[in-house]
Amino acid sequence: MELQEIIEKRQSIRQYEKGGIPKEHLFEIVRAAGLAPSGKNIQNWHFVVIQNEELKEKIGQVILDKNESICLEMDKVDKKRGDAFRKFVRNFTLFFIDAPVLTIVFTIDYFPTGYYEYKLIGGDRHMQDLVIRRNPGMQNLGAAIENFTLKAIDLGYGSCVLTSGNYAAAEIEQLLRKEAVFSKEDYFMASMIALGIPRSGQPSPKKKPLEQILTYVE
Numbered sequence: 279m280e281l282q283e284i285i286e287k288r289q290s291i292r293q294y295e296k297g298g299i300p301k302e303h304l305f306e307i308v309r310a311a312g313l314a315p316s317g318k319n320i321q322n323w324h325f326v327v328i329q330n331e332e333l334k335e336k337i338g339q340v341i342l343d344k345n346e347s348i349c350l351e352m353d354k355v356d357k358k359r360g361d362a363f364r365k366f367v368r369n370f371t372l373f374f375i376d377a378p379v380l381t382i383v384f385t386i387d388y389f390p391t392g393y394y395e396y397k398l399i400g401g402d403r404h405m406q407d408l409v410i411r412r413n414p415g416m417q418n419l420g421a422a423i424e425n426f427t428l429k430a431i432d433l434g435y436g437s438c439v440l441t442s443g444n445y446a447a448a449e450i451e452q453l454l455r456k457e458a459v460f461s462k463e464d465y466f467m468a469s470m471i472a473l474g475i476p477r478s479g480q481p482s483p484k485k486k487p488l489e490q491i492l493t494y495v496e
Contacts, residue, residue, distance in 0.1 A: 291436030294474030310429035377472035388415030436476030
């Protein structure tokens with residue numbers, strides 16, 4: 279498949295056909311992700327690829343439990359918003375349980391050029407701006423995840439990147455440690471990716487036209 283065709287075909291897929299994905303294809307996808315650029319070549323990513331149905335169910339339950347604990351507190355302030363959050367998790371997060379593959383994307387902190395220099399001269403505000411607002415570490419990760427999604431399309435699959443369960447990230451990390459799946463020091467969960475053969479007919483939202491996203495200076 280040509281690159282432009284792959285780019286045009288990319289969309290967030292939330293419904294999947296039954297059936298697993300060959301291990302060899304999963305390795306190809308992650309290898310493509312690992313070829314992404316990163317600041318100082320830090321390669322601040324690790325992909326935990328899960329086809330185990332029981333583990334996916336457990337991850338889903340962890341998110342559901344954390345969602346409910348938040349919603350119970352929300353109910354005290356605004357029951358309508360609490361119920362809306364309950365509905366959201368079921369419609370826009372837990373679909374990953376039915377995907378053939380769930381990938382948990384882990385990362386580590388990345389301190390870019392300028393961080394330690396500002397630290398030396400007491401530039402705390404600038405340090406926060408570099409790491410939190412501009413967050414080059416997550417920019418690195420975004421490049422790797424994009425490679426992941428595009429290679430998946432090249433092999434005939436579809437995916438959806440999720441950060442909607444990140445409020446349960448600590449609990450998911452704890453589960454993976456408990457299950458002896460992943461406990462690499464200093465790494466933390468950044469996102470999840472659902473992956474599988476896409477069902478046909480799924481709508482894709484329109485993208486902004488070029489004139490809204492481009493400033494050209496000749």
